[in-house]
Amino acid sequence: MTANNYSGLCIGVTGLNANDNPGPGVAVIRALKEGLGTGLRIIGLSYESLEPGIYMRDMVDKTYSIPYPTEGTAALFERLTYINDKEQLNFIIPNFDAELHNFIKLAPQLQQIGIRTFLPSIEQLMIRDKVNLYDFGQKNGFHVPADHKLYAAGDVQKATEELGFPLVVKGKFYEAYIAHNKEAAIKAFNQLATTWGYPVIAQQYIKGTEINIAALGDGDGNNISIVPMRKLYITDKGKAWAGVTIEDAALIALADQFAKATKWRGGYELEIMRDADDKLFILEINPRFPAWIYLTAAAGQNQPLALVKMAFGEKLTRFEEYQAGKLFIRHSWDQVVDIADFQRISALGEL
Amino acid sequence: MKLKKNIATSENGFIFNPATGDSFSGNAMASEILLAMKNGDTEAQIKQQLLQKYEVSATQLNRDWEDWIVQLKEANLLEAAIYDSK
Numbered sequence: 001m002t003a004n005n006y007s008g009l010c011i012g013v014t015g016l017n018a019n020d021n022p023g024p025g026v027a028v029i030r031a032l033k034e035g036l037g038t039g040l041r042i043i044g045l046s047y048e049s050l051e052p053g054i055y056m057r058d059m060v061d062k063t064y065s066i067p068y069p070t071e072g073t074a075a076l077f078e079r080l081t082y083i084n085d086k087e088q089l090n091f092i093i094p095n096f097d098a099e100l101h102n103f104i105k106l107a108p109q110l111q112q113i114g115i116r117t118f119l120p121s122i123e124q125l126m127i128r129d130k131v132n133l134y135d136f137g138q139k140n141g142f143h144v145p146a147d148h149k150l151y152a153a154g155d156v157q158k159a160t161e162e163l164g165f166p167l168v169v170k171g172k173f174y175e176a177y178i179a180h181n182k183e184a185a186i187k188a189f190n191q192l193a194t195t196w197g198y199p200v201i202a203q204q205y206i207k208g209t210e211i212n213i214a215a216l217g218d219g220d221g222n223n224i225s226i227v228p229m230r231k232l233y234i235t236d237k238g239k240a241w242a243g244v245t246i247e248d249a250a251l252i253a254l255a256d257q258f259a260k261a262t263k264w265r266g267g268y269e270l271e272i273m274r275d276a277d278d279k280l281f282i283l284e285i286n287p288r289f290p291a292w293i294y295l296t297a298a299a300g301q302n303q304p305l306a307l308v309k310m311a312f313g314e315k316l317t318r319f320e321e322y323q324a325g326k327l328f329i330r331h332s333w334d335q336v337v338d339i340a341d342f343q344r345i346s347a348l349g350e351l
Numbered sequence: 352m353k354l355k356k357n358i359a360t361s362e363n364g365f366i367f368n369p370a371t372g373d374s375f376s377g378n379a380m381a382s383e384i385l386l387a388m389k390n391g392d393t394e395a396q397i398k399q400q401l402l403q404k405y406e407v408s409a410t411q412l413n414r415d416w417e418d419w420i421v422q423l424k425e426a427n428l429l430e431a432a433i434y435d436s437k
Binding site: 209211229230232243244246247248324325 | 357359367369370371372374
């Protein structure tokens with residue numbers, strides 16, 4: 001496929017929940033639109049009727065609801081087949097951790113009906129899972145905070161004895177709380193177990209500077225793009241509300257070490273804490289683009305665009321430069337929509 | 352020791368360290384000294400320029416210079432060795 005042909009693509013994107021704990025979908029679409037121009041057709045794939053991206057008509061041409069990941073691959077494939085019959089999708093970019101397993105499993109079937117993906121393997125997905133992260137770090141020479149898996153409230157006691165306070169208590173997929181005493185840790189455990197299931201992860205607290213790295217692996221042990229970002233404003237949910245691109249050879253080397261160790265295929269994000277001794281701890285590895293991914297495009301390395309090109313077989317040379325000192329400052333915006341639109345996506349699953 | 356090579360400064364005294372993402376606001380004097388440091392002027396040269404331009408004693412200037420260097424070090428804006436006074 002030539003560069004010109006990319007403009008006629010129809011791409012499905014999930015993660016339209018541009019809220020205070022934002023999914024990456026809208027940022028991915030913004031980067032794609034910037035890279036591929038007006039001929040691009042974007043199909044939103046939503047889970048809930050109040051995902052703001054559904055109603056962003058300048059970003060999303062049409063949205064279809066899709067079944068929750070717990071409904072399994074058969075239900076998802078049936079729905080995607082229906083959507084494909086109407087829209088002739090060329091490519092899908094899933095943006096939620098929790099849905100990736102199903103999309104990876106379905107990748108060969110999707111390919112058969114003409115829909116490409118560019119995703120890691122199930123093994124790659126599992127190796128960086130929060131539950132396995134510490135062992136992964138030990139095995140591959142990464143600094144990862146010590147952790148303890150919690151399956152019952154009674155496990156909190158042992159975790160606090162081992163890891164002390166403050167203690168980071170994390171949900172299996174999303175959310176984390178910093179607990180300063182046992183009562184707070186148990187409360188966080190109960191809340192996260194109810195929302196995201198077991199295990200809940202108790203992680204050693206590392207004090208330092210929070211840095212995230214957005215990167216794109218080619219599946220052969222190399223990164224095509226790496227852009228590090230220092231968080232400048234952090235919400236009470238720990239999300240970056242503002243950040244700035246930074247240049248640091250140690251961060252680039254860390255991402256390259258990760259790509260080499262895993263042969264990662266697709267977008268990913270390393271969540272890093274740099275401590276007072278300049279040691280880089282990996283707190284989490286997200287197996288998809290982060291919500292701030294548009295900053296990579298703004299800084300000169302459009303990772304979603306590169307992902308599309310790689311999926312269509314284009315051999316890309318690694319980006320070597322980006323602009324350090326490029327800031328993003330997120331904001332909230334009240335969209336006003338007609339109740340009829342809400343009814344259509346709620347009742348018919350299409351808008 | 353010198354100002355780190357990649358430190359970005361502006362005429363209005365804004366300083367950005369692209370390696371860490373830290374940014375600082377300095378006054379007009381800070382801006383002037385940073386510009387001289389970025390140009391590679393030595394400590395002695397910069398002090399001489401300041402003594403000629405402003406009504407300040409050498410003793411006071413030396414005291415302020417020490418404070419200035421401490422602030423730059425704390426902000427992680429200097430290369431590892433001591434600022435070259437030759």
